[in-house]
Amino acid sequence: MAVLANLNNLRNDTPGCAHVTHFNNAGAALMPQPVVDAVSDHLTLEANRGGYEAAAAAADELEDTYDAVAELLNCHRDEVAVTENATRAWDMAFYGLPLQEGDTILTSEASYASNYLAFLQRARGTGASVKVVPRDETGAIDTDALKRLIDQNTALIALTHVPTNNGLVNPAAEVGAIAKDAGVPFLLDACQSAGQLPLDVEEIGCDMLSATSRKYLRGPRGMGFLYVRKSFMEGLEPPIIDLHAAEWTGPASYELRDDARRFETWEKNFAAQLGVRAAVRYALRLGMDTIWQEIQDRARQLRLRLSAIDGLHVKDTGAVRGGIVTFNSEKLGSAQIKGRLATRDINVSVSPPSSTLLDARRRNLPPLVRSSVHYYNTEEEIDLLIEALEEMHL
Numbered sequence: 001m002a003v004l005a006n007l008n009n010l011r012n013d014t015p016g017c018a019h020v021t022h023f024n025n026a027g028a029a030l031m032p033q034p035v036v037d038a039v040s041d042h043l044t045l046e047a048n049r050g051g052y053e054a055a056a057a058a059a060d061e062l063e064d065t066y067d068a069v070a071e072l073l074n075c076h077r078d079e080v081a082v083t084e085n086a087t088r089a090w091d092m093a094f095y096g097l098p099l100q101e102g103d104t105i106l107t108s109e110a111s112y113a114s115n116y117l118a119f120l121q122r123a124r125g126t127g128a129s130v131k132v133v134p135r136d137e138t139g140a141i142d143t144d145a146l147k148r149l150i151d152q153n154t155a156l157i158a159l160t161h162v163p164t165n166n167g168l169v170n171p172a173a174e175v176g177a178i179a180k181d182a183g184v185p186f187l188l189d190a191c192q193s194a195g196q197l198p199l200d201v202e203e204i205g206c207d208m209l210s211a212t213s214r215k216y217l218r219g220p221r222g223m224g225f226l227y228v229r230k231s232f233m234e235g236l237e238p239p240i241i242d243l244h245a246a247e248w249t250g251p252a253s254y255e256l257r258d259d260a261r262r263f264e265t266w267e268k269n270f271a272a273q274l275g276v277r278a279a280v281r282y283a284l285r286l287g288m289d290t291i292w293q294e295i296q297d298r299a300r301q302l303r304l305r306l307s308a309i310d311g312l313h314v315k316d317t318g319a320v321r322g323g324i325v326t327f328n329s330e331k332l333g334s335a336q337i338k339g340r341l342a343t344r345d346i347n348v349s350v351s352p353p354s355s356t357l358l359d360a361r362r363r364n365l366p367p368l369v370r371s372s373v374h375y376y377n378t379e380e381e382i383d384l385l386i387e388a389l390e391e392m393h394l
Contacts, residue, residue: 007375007376007378010032010375010376011376011378013032013033013034014030014031014032014033014376015030015031015033015036016030016031017030017376019345020345020346020347021344021345021346021347021377021381021384021385022347022374022377023346023347023348023371023372023373023377023381023385024347024348024349024370024371024372025215025216025323025372025373025374025377026164026192026215026216026323026324026349026370026372027214027215027349027370027372028214028215028221029195029214029215029216029217029218029374030218030374030376031218031219031220031275031279032218032278032279032282034278034281034282035218035219035220035275035278035279035282036275037278038271038274038275038277038278039220039271039272039274039275040271042054042058042270042271042274043271045057045058046270046271051270054270055270058270058274061274061277062270062273062274062277064277065082065273065274065276065277065280066078066080066082068276068277068280068281068284069082069225069227069276069280071280071284072194072199072280072283072284072288073199073200073201073209073227074199074200074201074202074203075201075202075227075229076230078230078258078259078260079227079228079229079230079233079259079260080225080226080227080260081225081226081227081228081260081261081262081263081264082223082224082225082264082268082273082276083223083224083225083226083263083264084222084223084224084265084268084269085212085222085223085224086189086191086210086211086212086224087114087224088224089210089211089224089225089226089263090114090115090118090187090189090191090210090226091118091239092226092238092239092240092263093187093208093210093226093228093236093263094115094118094122094156094158094187095118095122095239096236096237096238096239096263097155097156097185097236098235098237099122099126099128099155099156100126100127100128101126101127101128102127102128102153103126103127103128103129103153103154103155103156104128104129104130104131104151104153104154104155105119105122105123105128105129105130105131105155105156105158106131106132106133106146106149106150106154106156106157106158106184107119107130107131107132107133107157107158107159107160108132108133108135108141108159108160108170109132109133109134109135109141109356109358109359109362110135110139110141110160110163110166110168110170110356110358110359111132111158111160111163111356111358112160112163112164112189112191112355112356113354113355113356113357115158115160115189116130116357116358119158128155131149132358133145133146133149135362138168138317138318138319139166139168139317139318140168140169140170140171140317140318140319140320141159141170141171141175143171143174143175143178146175146178147178147182150178150182150184154182154184155184155185156184156185156186156187157175157178157179157184157185157186157187158186158187158189159172159175159186159187159188159189160189160191160192161188161189161190161191161192161193162190162191162192162193162196162322162324163192163324163356163359164191164192164324164351164355164356164370165315165324165326165351165355165356165359165360165365165368165370166315166316166317166318166324166326166356166359167299167303167316167317167318167321167322167323167324167325167326168316168317168318168320168321168322169193169197169318169320169321169322170318171320172188172204172206173203173204173205175205176188176203176204176205176206177205179205179206179207180205185207185208185232186205186206186207186208187206187207187208187209187210188204188206188208188209188210189209189210190209190210190211191210191211191212191215191224192215192216192322192324193211193216193322194211194212194215194216194217195211195215195216195217195218195279195283195291196215196216196291196292196295196322196323197288197291197292197295197322198288198289198292199211199288201227201229206227206229207228207229207232208226208227208228208229208232208236209226209227210224210225210226210227211224211225211226212224213225213272213275213276213279216295216323216374217276217279217280217283218279218282218283218374219272219275219276219278219279219280220272220275220276220279221272222269222272223269223272223273223275223276225276226260226263227260228260228263233258233259233260233262237256238256238262238263240265241254241256241262242265242266243266244257244261244264244265244266245257245261245262245263245264245265246262286375290375291375292322294375295322295323295373295374295375296321296322296323298323298373298374298375298377298382299321299322299323299324299325299373300321301379301382302325302371302373302382302385303316303321303325305382305386306325306327306371306386306389309386309389309390309393310393311329311330311331311393312327312328312329312330312389312393313327313328313329313330314326314327315327315328315363315365315368323372323373323374324370324372325370325371325372325373326351326368326369326370326371327368327369327371328365328366328367328368328369329369329392329393331392331393332392332393333366333367334350334366334367334368334369335350335367337369337389337392338350338369340388340392341385341388341389344384344388346384346385346388348369348370348371348385349369349370349372350367350368350369350370351367351368351369351370352367353365353366353367371385
């Protein structure tokens with residue numbers, strides 16, 4: 001099903017489209033009505049019947065969340081954990097890895113701040129070290145340099161698939177092939193790519209993948225998920241466990257679950273989990289190949305229009321670029337631009353240098369306006385954004 005043929009229906013299915021022009025999809029996309037209904041209906045059920053009773057009544061739908069995510073990622077449902085957010089998902093994988101003095105973590109210049117802070121914390125606590133793989137001429141991770149840096153001390157390759165401050169899409173599958181050949185674990189942060197482009201963990205070759213609900217998947221806030229390859233799972237000790245993740249088998253013993261739910265906790269927001277299910281099913285019905293094509297088309301159009309405005313500078317890199325479009329102005333600060341656009345009900349966000357410090361320092365980036373498109377954005381909405389920016393630069 002082509003998105004463009006149904007664009008009006010999709011926008012009618014998105015309540016927020018009637019109120020705002022939303023170019024903050026890399027922050028939190030507008031939820032479609034089925035997602036809103038899934039969350040609100042379950043909250044109503046909890047209010048009327050009780051939380052435990054509502055969860056029992058929705059057991060089949062809650063279980064289907066794992067099937068939906070597994071279909072999205074091309075994995076088995078037992079390799080999926082549903083978590084409170086993407087950070088918790090990523091942390092459960094990363095902090096579960098056994099690191100020791102002398103080990104090396106390889107990452108890219110586009111690493112997200114939260115991930116890099118975790119690298120630094122564990123390096124400080126274990127004696128491991130962090131090495132940054134250089135970028136290639138397009139701005140992506142240099143896969144030849146990655147091969148050269150891998151040695152007997154390499155304990156992990158950790159890659160941010162799509163950085164928060166850039167349209168760049170890193171070559172995850174190439175990195176996965178290198179990691180597999182070297183026998184090195186590969187952790188992919190798919191926070192900005194899940195729901196934006198097709199993700200096949202078999203093609204990518206990652207051992208672990210974390211993602212969020214609220215961004216391009218158009219799900220509720222405060223939810224994420226984690227994929228862990230079954231063959232890799234036994235070597236990954238969850239840093240936190242409870243009676244859901246493990247069974248207390250004796251006064252001094254416990255046994256972890258044999259599936260990825262060992263990385264979950266018992267208590268969670270079941271209404272939001274049903275929202276995740278609805279969001280993933282919604283994306284799957286549209287088709288990830290179609291969604292990716294539409295997002296790329298809109299982003300290309302927006303970059304061309306922005307580049308034509310005197311005094312604006314588009315800052316995206318990468319041979320392959322997605323829906324995140326970043327720019328700065330010679331005349332106005334990015335926070336000023338965001339504020340002025342907000343008075344017209346146009347949503348964008350600001351990406352500070354601290355969010356991707358290595359990339360920002362290399363390229364001497366100021367705070368950037370981040371205008372991130374989705375398939376429900378129209379040419380008319382791009383016109384509104386461009387007209388507003390042109391007026392600011394008269």
